Amino acid sequence: MEPILSKNTGLLEFGYNFMDVPNPNLFRNMYPYNEIPRMIFNQRVVPMNFPEKIYITDTTFRDGQQSRSPYTAEQIVRLFTLLNRLDNGQGVIRQSEFFLYTKKDREAVEACQALGLAFPEITSWIRANISDFRLVKSMGLRETGILVSCSDYHIFKKMKWTRAEAMRNYLAVVDAALEAGIRPRCHFEDITRADFFGFVLPFAAELMKRMRESGVPVKIRACDTLGLGTSIPGVVLPRSVQQIIYGLVNYSGVPSDLLEWHGHNDFYNAVPNSVTAWLYGCSSVNTSLLGIGERTGNTPLEAMCVEYCQLKGGHGGLDLRVITEIAEYFENELNYEIPPRTPFVGRAFNATRAGIHADGLMKDEEIYNIFNTTDILGRPPIVVVDSHSGAAGIAAWINTYYSLTEKVAVDKRDGRVAKIKDWVDAEYAEGRNTVIGDLELEAQVHLYLPELLTLRESRSE
DSSP, X not given: OOOEEOTTTSSEEOOOOOOOOSSOOOOTTTOOSSSOOOOOBOOOOOOOOOOSSOEEEEOTTTGGGSSSOOOOXXXXXXXXXXXXXXXXXXXXXXXXXXXXXXXXXXXXXXXXHHTTOSSSEEEEEEOSSHHHHHHHHHHTOSEEEEEOOOSHIIIIIISXXXXXXXXXXXXXXXXXXXXXXXEEEEEETTGGGSOIIIIIHHHHHHHHHHHHHHOOOOEEEEEETTSOOBOOTTBOTTTBHHHHHHHHHHTSOOOGGGEEEEEBOTTSOHHHHHHHHHHTTOOXXXXXXXXXXXXXXXXXXXXXXXXXXXXXXTTTTOOTHHHHHHHHHHHHTSOOOOOTTSTTTSTTTTEEOOHHHHHHHHHOGGGTOSSOHHHHHSOOOEXXXXXTOHXXXXXXXXXXXXXXXXXXXXXXXXXXXXXXXXXXXXXXXXXXXXXXXXXXXXXXXXXXXXHHHHHHHHHHO
């Protein structure tokens, strides 16, 4: 392929041509299937291109419903409202996509539409056929996602098409959306196993041509369907997140604000890959609440809210305390068990057991807490008491559990703390192997520091 002069960089770049091959390209050199996928390097490094504005989009009610019991319409409305409160009027949590296939799906969309909220915008997801598109029009939505699988695994093995047939069939549905003035969002499924120069780039370029002709924006969602993408520099396509985003922007001419990344967590890379997509020119990253999604899940929305703040500084106008409300709703109302050490949302994400850490928390919580979780997330650091906590851990538990200020805080050298420690030690000497529960410790405090119970009761009134 002849190199092309990029209008964006002013440099000669790789060229690309549509290739209608007779046999699928399955990249067996990096995806042998009977072995762990391989990292292959060519040391190609592309520059960062961080967009001025970056966004978070949501797929809780689409991909998030593909790996758990479906939400009721009422539950969807509640979660949608929490997303709006988390966004706090900023338009950072830009969109949320919904299924339209069942009566319940459509009732949920209508109930969320009735709220009249600006963000997140309600969008839909359909397969690449005209009958599905009629559903979008009937619901009065302005944008829909369209499944346009782009790897030969899907085109040849699932669809039983050639690449030319796939291109023709996908474009027919996109054309129908454009004729109706509906914004199509093309989901390039399995992009990290796709022929980037032989199908992805020419298909993206054709979509941009149709956008220019119609005047209707056409979005592209780069879908790392199996979580095979990597942010490690120098890895060859199609696994390199950096090169995927760079190529779509600089070769196919996709504007950053029309580009979105959708990642899965099969190789623990969902969050770093999403951040990398932002940094290299992709304005939006697609997420789901608590990362719930197909197999190992999607990029967690709450994680990307925190990443957004790290990149932009401050809290970005988001109300991050709503993250804690969302976690509590999942656990208390939806009976969903969040692994306790899950960052930002798990019950024990900012808990410590080690006595030396607890001692540090007593002196200054900043020593062992990631940030002011009390103010930012409404989650004060906690101490869990077990056989390794020692007097420092017990004193720290008392001070945090009863919210004791520095002036009245209990010292680890307090004789009453020593008596509680003796009881804890005796429990483990007798073979106990579980942590000491809060109610058990309350009983010990009742014995040795009864004034604290009165203090707790007066604060709760």
